[in-house]
Amino acid sequence: MTVQDYLYFVILPILVISMLLVFYRFLKGPSMPDRIVAVDLLITIGIGIIAIYSIVSDRAPFLDIAMVLALIAFLSTVAFSYYIEKKNKQE
Amino acid sequence: MTSNLVIVPVLWQFLIAVAQMFSWFNPRLQRKLSVSGNVIQVLIASWLLTEVYRQGILTMNAGKWPAPFGIVFVSDTFSAVLVLITSISGLAVSLFSLANIVEARMRFGYFPIMHLLFAGLNGAFLTGDIFNLYVWFEIIIISSFVLLTIGGEKPQLEGAVKYFTLNILASTIFLTAIGVLYGLAGTLNMADLALKVAAIPNKGLVEVTAILFLVGFGIKSAIFPLYFWLPASYHTPPAAIAAIFGGLLTKLGVYAMLRVFTLVFFEDPIIDTLMIILAGLTIITGSLGAMVQTNVRKIFSYLIISHIGYMVIALGIHTELAVTGAVFYMIHDIVVKTNLFMVSGLLYRVQGTHHIDRLGGFYQYYPRLSLLLAIPLFSLVGVPPLSGFWPKIDLFKAAYLEGGSFITICLAFGTVITLLVIARVWAEVFWRPAENLPERPNFRFWHLFTLAEKIQYITPIALLSAVSLIIAFRAADVHRISQKIASELMNPKNYIQTVLPDKSAEQQ
Amino acid sequence: MRAKFLMNNLLAFVWVALTGALSVKNFLFGFILSYFILWLISRGLGSGNDSGQKYFILVPRVIAFFFFFLYELLKANLQVAYDVITPKSYMAPGIVRIPLDVTTSLEITLLANLISLTPGTLSLDVSDDKKVLYVHGMFVKDKEEFIRSIKQGFERRILELTR
């Protein structure tokens, strides 16, 4: 078993299973912040998947995607928080 | 022949728009740029047409990449003629906007967006690449959305929701069709597609693709039963905007269909039959709709639908005769429909309503103006020898010879109803005495207009009326051009050879 | 002025890191680029007024701080991991009010982020007068001890860095 195989057959499955778990929480909620955190987590795990995938496929350019994800994922969290805060102020 | 001239009509509009965006806070300058720019545009378009007439099909390989690898712009006679007609209509609309569009709208980008719309139209007419056609379609769609909603009046918004949704749906179907086509043929250049699609053994899939294109373009051209967005929206924006829409946008769909269904997809009896049925139903639906409307602009809107049917006939009857008639009709229709919506704007300006039951007395007050307005109205009807009449000869002939009795009857029906509807408009709007005119909120007597305003209202209408009269009295010339276009469309070999000189050489 | 110069250098380094080409020219390019960006946004950044000397003492402290942080991170992570894995819960969560000694926004932010980054604690908010930090903790059996650990740990070290 090469490192590649290990990453492919062990690490990637672990990561996608984590994704499923997080997604389960997304579906379950119960509150909106839960879902927002879930989305944020999914992105972050996605970064991990991309990192591993770049090793598996031996393509460094994929890491750049991870970089972009890391940079701007934060903004949706900010936006959702902004939304909830503003919405609450209305009431 | 390769020539950069092909792209100039597009780039020129871009330049005007950019210059206007830079003078965002100076609507006066924008107005001047618009009118003078469009005058030059007409010259450019005439030049292009002359060159195409002299040298044959012109191409321009963007980025110097040979077709089919880069995007190629192609101007055959059809494209060049449409660019010219668009430019003339554009000039008229540009003049008409000066008085018809309130300055508030100009301060929010009316002019640059209008010019980008023209750039889009010219681009769509001139491109030789199917995906590039899609992006031009998008530029047209988005600018028409913006023009439709600019000002944000309630009826405009309501109309826009429908216009928007259904047109986006159309684009998406179009995009899907492109995806499928690329999956099948692996190319996007239309001439190359012509060669490669012909070589695809699975004709069933090609037919499905053709249907996707048909529906996508069908929505844009407002054929039955895909036209719903048109009567829901065309009567809502200011007249100058409605004039661009009414004259040009649906015709673009027809252009795309004519192009794609003569170049890429070969004759398919099922689609031909379908097209004939659709053309007939389009004529009938539009006519019936026009009969019952009471808003002048809605009447015109339904007439647009009805007359789209005339052009769609050519797609059902794949003969040079039918295409000649359709192309001739298209040339006439662009000019006249643009003019009609400007007429509706003038009527509104002096009467303060679009409603046929409240309009009236126009003849009584403005007999000479009425006479001018009668030209587009009766040109539309096709009272001989006005422009709408000539293409009908070929259309009727083609319909009878190849299309069968159904389409012939529909064509006759459409002709009679158009006559009735316009006669009714004449009787109700021009003849019937007006009531309570001065009490209306937007009412203003014509003689109270400033001279500049009068000129800005009259010149464009007169310009387009003159063009339609020229079309009428030089019908044989227009007919000859239409025949040339039809023959180019029906025998695309020359087109393919010009775009793909190497490939065609290989094949021989 | 000095702060800006530092910032500028920092950004130029980041540029070098990003492009991965460590050369004088690249650094200069990054410098010019970040100069431009700083100029672009100069109105938006609060003008720093810390003296320039710090720059030289700062480096060793930063390194020490970094290792302290790593240690805390690992330790707390294991603690939480244990609690997540084992079915029995040892959790005693709660929101705790922590009066602050740090005063500048930078210090507060640094502190809050570090607290959040270590497992089991989460900075919820800072009071509008910047005097109090509200922290959610997973294991707050003893509130005073909890407050003390934060004040003695992260806050003290941050103050060492910035003052």
Add this chain to the structure above:
Amino acid sequence: MNELLILGLSTLGALFILLAAIGFVKMPDIYLRISVTTKAVTLGIGLMLASAAVHFGTESIVSRVLAIVFFVFLTSPVGAHLIGRVSYFTGIPLWKNSLHDDLKGKYNPTTHKLSSSETTDESDR
């Protein structure tokens, strides 16, 4: 050597992430969920990226990985803070077994101003 390092780093990272995911599902209230996940995942990602850096080994990749890690470490606690405070004043309750709530009543419901005063409300529950 490199391979072992990759194995170690990625395994550790994957475990942290898995742990965070499990915690995210298991934890009883939003604050705990945020608390558990933010850092575990941040750490996990850092380790994953580190293994990639080891794998490619080039200067540019390493510096890029460092940059990403820096970004993540900078942004994720801020995000956690934002979501956490928003959760609080939208009234999402703490877990029933929570011991303290010093924030209770400190937010002005209309202005969202947070006061620093030490009122009597902070008593244990």
Add this chain to the structure above:
Amino acid sequence: MEILLAIVTGLLYGAGLFMMLRRSMVKLIIGLILIGNGANILIFLLGRIAKGKPPIIPADAKVLTELYADPVPQALILTAIVISFGLQAFAIVLFKKVYQALHSDDLDTVNTIDDDL
């Protein structure tokens, strides 16, 4: 794999249509976005998919020689995504404006215009 992807594509189109057939304007926009995504994936899928072979020429090479994913659909989708973004942005704002004018998210309140005016 292609089968699954084809199913997802179909699902996106179907779901988009279903949302467009609702009365809520927000749902309409979501529907349009879904169909748009569907179209992108369709182009992607029909351009044939390839795993782990981005069409980027390696630093030490001058041409792409080994297997690579077809870059054309990618470029098309990129253009399409960007264009849809423009349209979506406009749609969202249009919708906001309609809501301001009509105080309703219900599409059935915007059909006065088809009656005579």
Add this chain to the structure above:
Amino acid sequence: MKSIILKKASDYLLPLLLLFSVFILLRGHYLPGGGFVGGLIASIAFVLHSFANGLNETKHLLRIHPGFLMPLGLSVSLLSGLYPMVIKKEPFMAAQWMKEPLDVIGLVGTPLFFDIGVYLVVVGVSLTIIFTLAEVA
């Protein structure tokens, strides 16, 4: 949103993101990235700043209305296409490259300027849309 933490973080994130966006823009010809993504990242940077500091701060910082970046970017792109056509008598958009690559930036040619135009337009567009919405909403 009033959050000291966010505000402080955004002070650092803004220049970082902008830098990053230029990085992404310039490398697009060789590696993933380009004017479009670069522009998006730049605009996201400003949006983030506006979330943290309020719209007026961000506008103040930008000096000009972001809308003017649109015609600016369009002209840059258009000119990079027109240059070969008008000056070199070649087809529209026929790429013109400098003979030798520059350091750091690499080979400079009209496609690069084209991409810069894209970048500017994207920044202008995103910011115009979002600022308009944020102001009115």
Add this chain to the structure above:
Amino acid sequence: MPLETGFGNYMMLIAVLLGGMLSLFLVIFKDYLRDGFSAFFFLVPLAVFTYFAVFFGSEVPALGLVSWQQGMGVHFEWRVDGLSRMFALLISGIGTLVFAYSHYYLKGHPEKFRFFGFLSLFMTAMLGLVVSDNLIMLFMFWELTSVSSFFLIGFHYEDRESRKAALRALTITGLGGVGLLIAAVLISTVTGSFSFQALLDQRETVLASQAGRIAFWLFILAAFTKSAQFPFHFWLPGAMKAPTPVSTYLHSATMVKAGVFLLLKLYPIYSALPVWKPLLMTVGGVSMVYSAAQALFFTDMKSILAYTTLSALGILVFLTGIGGNEGLVAAAAFILVHALYKAALFLVTGIVDHEAHTRDVTALHGLRHVMPGVAVAGAVAALSHGGVPLTFGFIGKELMYESALHAETSPVPIAAAFITGLLLFAAGFWVGFRPFFSGREASHTLKHPVSLWLQLPVYVLTAGTLIFGIWPAGAEQMVHALVEAAGRDTIKVHLELWHGFNTVFFLSLATIAGGIVLYSRLVPGQSIALKVEKLSYSSVAIYEKFLSVTKWLSRWYTDILQNGYLRWYVMTIMVFLLTLVGYSFYHGVHIYIDFKKISEVTLYEAVILLLMIFSIFYILLAKSRLAAVAAMGVLGISISLMFVLYSAPDLAMTQFSIDTLTVILFVLVLYKLPRYINISSNVVKIRDAVISLLFGLMITVLCLEVINEPVNREISEFYAENSYLLAKGKNVVNVILVDFRGADTMVEITVLTIAALGVFGLMKLRLKDNEKTWE
């Protein structure tokens, strides 16, 4: 036949267009002309009359051609033979009289010059029609007569009835016009041109062809509508809303005869059809009897004349139907006869109306005292109308009886002709005799004597009636030429005053006797006419009913389709697409999947797709808007990851950044909205779900089928090879975007710009009330 060339051709063109030129002159200069200027207008038709009278002898038909739309086969192709000459002379001759008459009749009328404009335009149309030897040219002038008639009927446009009548006339004649156009086109598909001469030359081929036979019915439609034959007759009485000179000129003497003209012109081609004779005789016969009877129900002089005109048109069609020498001669003579007496009667009516301000025969009597000359003229015209010997009307009636008598063995035709003659006699007397000669005292007094401008035209016409009545041989040559032209036969026409004591003579006597009895017994009254009109089976009523039903149906049809519900529109379009594609799949695509071309599924791919599927369903079912938006975020991440897996790094980046921005947009917009609505019933949901499912299925199947097909990678190979070497970039996607397909990107950023400008304008622009377009 000599073909005119050069100057002669242009002379003809000028003669035809002279009226049009006058019309154009009036449009431009009418505001600068003094009222009296119109006194010169009659010179225009007079010149034309002279031209036709002098330059075209009856011996030789003349042909000519001024080429116009070269290549479309449409030219100013003219032919002057006996038929067109007679019509041309009538048009220009009566035109001269009407022009002169109108000069005084409309004295001081503010719209006088408009009136003359249309009148002279009409003259051009009518002249063009009768000289055209090109079917399209003929159609063109035919339509022009309809249009100018429309404007003339609507001359008093402020009157609702006038507008209605004008519309009605245009509807009916327009219908016929379209028929004529199609007929012309059909003929051209057989003969290869629009030339009438070609049609004549190839008449056998035409008759044998389907197109030729369909064309026949369309020609008939055109002729019957124009010449107001039953059941299309109802537009003509309404047309009497036009000023009296118009009624004289258009709706009695000339335009309405265009249909008859067409029938006569087609006679050599279509009279060979077995249906010709029965069709024309029946329709003409019914028209003549029915209208003659109706004429007696009115008291308005013009209405009476309108119905007698209808009857006369019926007679003409009837006679054309009989055909042969006798029928044609009778028809030809009757055209002239009718033109003379009917024009006179109309003009007399006009004088009475002008002087007494009423046209009600029951209110008029003894006018002989105030306008003796007019009274005599009226009486002469009435006598001619009744077919009394020594008037031209007598000759006409004799010929009609004779041909009716010989037409069939059945007595029906002659009976119909006799009844018609009887009724017409009485009707003519009511108009031409009764207002002047009944009663002792004049019902009205005049302020001035009747102007000579009004009287002279009447005298000219009555003189013609008398001259030809006494000396019928004078008209012989014209009638002969017409018959020769129509019949394509050289026969000798002999018109005589005295035919001896035969059946026809006794019938004539009986007509006069019966007519006198009828005239003296019947009291004019409107009541019957009103009753007839009220009966729902009268033509007008049926027409109106038809119109309203059509309108109702159109409204219903239009509203069903365009019902305002966006989702209905979407559904219709999609169902249409589904049906077409479904049909195409069904008959043309063999559905199979080649598993060799399908790659295997791995866990992580499956999970990512699962994530996509779940988030899609979540979006569908989400109760909260924000949750739906968040799920869109999840969908976006999954799509990005998929793009990463399948080697599209640029796509992944872009997709992700765009999704982030979209979330921000939603967030900025959504927070002020009311509750997320969910109103559809379950039935509707299930229906929509089924449609959506089918649509999705269609896409899935389509995808799988396309994947089966072979791939052509010519383009992408070119990019792979040349991206670096020629375009100097290594990220092929980016090189495509900025170089290979840079034009797409140029447009794309423009789209974005416009969208941004749109958003800006939409949110920021607030129109003031006076800037709004909508009321």
